[in-house]
Amino acid sequence: MALDEGGEAFVHKDSVADYFERYTTRIQAPVPCGVEVRRVSRLEGRTGFRFETTHGVYEAQSVVSVTGPFQVPVIPPVIPKQTAVQQIHSADYRSPDALPQGAVLVVGAGSSGVQIADELNIAGRKVYLSVGPHDRPPRRYRGRDFVWWLGVLGKWDMAAPAPGTDHVTIAVSGARGGETADFRRLAHDGLTLVGRTESCEDGVLRFAPDLIPNIARGDANLLSLLDEADAYVTANGLDLPEEPEARVFPNDPDCMTNPLTELNLSQAGVGTVIWATGYALDYNWLDVDVLDDTGKPRHQRGVSSVRGLYYVGLPWLSRRGSSFIWGVWHDVTHVADQIAIQSAYETYDAQAGGLGAAEE
Template sequence: MTHREHKSVVIVGGGQAGLSVSYYLSREGLDHVILERHQKFHSWRVNRWDTFCLVTPNWQCRLPDFPYQGTDPEGFMVKDEITDYLDAFAETFNPPIVENCEVTKITKRAGGGYLVDSSQGNYSTDQVVIATGGYDNPIVPPYAKNLDPSIVQMHSVDYRRPEQMPEGGTLVVGTGQSGVQLMEDMHLKGRNVHLAVGPAPRSPRMYRGRDATDWLYEMGHYHMTIDKHPNPEHAVSKTNHYMTGRDGGHEIDLRKFANEGVSLYGSVSGMEGTKVQFLPDLETNLDDADDSYVGIRKVIDDYIAKHNIDAPIEPAFEKLWQPEQEITEIDCEKEGITSILWAIGFRPNYGWIEVDVFDDLGRPVYQRGVCKEEGFYFIGLGWLNTWGSGRFLGIDEDSRYLVDAIANKAKANLRAVS
């Protein structure tokens, strides 16, 4: 019979979400353990490029009882500052974490609770919190294998600096937050950069005297819960608006980069040999991103007008560049492109969870992180409850809510056996 150590709660994942839950469990006096596949805060510490920085201002860093305490609340912490902040939070309590411990299976236990198997021992537990996030498997489309092997392919998770890429041009695929920032990272180093533009929206950075996120926070946008959202399916599935916190923060207008020599194409649709095919959607994607940008400006304008706020006037938006034609195929050899940098996201891996907490598409089903299977929870995912869920801004509220549910169930369990 397999020996199992018993813990009231097992948390899988040692990032900011898992440790935030641990913080409140510790305050409740509930015994628990955190099982982390690598080191705590691994994604921040390892899976980021050298010039990585926050996209949201530092004041939004609000871990439990540990808000940002630096001297630049409107600035954007760089990679090492972020990990220092996280490490300092962990030092405020003694999280019971087991590092380099991969969870291999979770099943239901006869009579209630769960069995957790891991590379460093097995556990029985009354309750489980999944805090692994959604960044397990880097996405690379199947047709990538058709590309000539002389062209180097890399995913954004492995990118650190422009010097990693071979001499010659690089085609960056994807215009979410990572894609546009990596494009800029290489462009600023004088590299020959090509960009496949997807349907991601963009946002202003500073607008009418303040960071756009400051306005949106004040307007209550970040307090809207998913159950009150007019289009929850769209909210959960859509890509984040792109901008950057680099060098004090600025917006990213891809038309500006086109004027500076970055070659823009539509969405990649296929690859064969040295050739890459694109959909004829570049102009549509640029226009849609600008519509999002202008829409955010308008809601801020309306708020300012409604409340008679004294704020500086901004010039009207103008398109800086228009594509002369839609290019639907290029030959990398002729264009001097020697590498592809994939920045089209990740997929979660829940294959090790053998509990009925998923829908037909393999997505976890919950209400504010609480599953129908008693004592099973998720945290750290986008729109778990609000826009800030999965981000520094909302993790305190989410973790407090889950721990309240965990503590209430633990008390009910005690009453049931007494």
């Protein structure tokens, strides 16, 4: 099923919602909205689960958890609550006008942080952007979007992140038709880059001395993708226009050559800190012993160790694409197969012909 916009358009959120509505009509599945699952537990002495919801109690033979990787916005406990500054998560950011007057510190330079900081800077705010480790793919290269490049280079299907890169965020922008995140350009436009926000004492923030290595790492990531793309073009004889300017970076701005190590929030007039620091999982509703010590589900390709309980949509469930709208279908197909296989075992009847006999 295709989206209305098609091509390489950046699809509006309302169109995505319409798309899902059309999909539910097509598969004719009941999709009750506004129903929260409060507790899922195993049935005693027989297979299946009992689940308590805001609309009643039900039983099911299988449960597929698709509650997503973005359940609880995470704000690290760095700035004490009593500090005279408003702290919000990027999930609650709406527009520059909705924030109190004053400068803004945006913590986190993934796609959310970098685009929010850019928007605030354009709106005339004084903005500090706290930059941690990140990947920085080119939005487009040689006429193709990076989503296409990740596809042909096999990166959506990577089975596991490179060692030590489990939680590295991607900084890329969909603004103005799509742009490569360019920290130096943002700084030349007036924004101040700082290292990772480490601590806060008496209203004074301290930044890690890692701004330069973090920017360098993002640059290296961008250049390596360009190298791989060029090699792919050559190896496959593609006729895509060369783009040497993609390798040219602006000069290092002053905030990179003389990075701030600390910031007195009130002296700098900072009225808001926006934490673009990601999300955590929340399985409080799952009363089944299937989580590891860190609260993450134990599973093999979406199949948990408890019969009948499955997951879809988790980061790196089977590949990089697993937690993206684009890419989840591999896991959906696998989990649906596993459910069918298990129900065939359940209806097993040796006399009548073995596995699958009940369906004939």
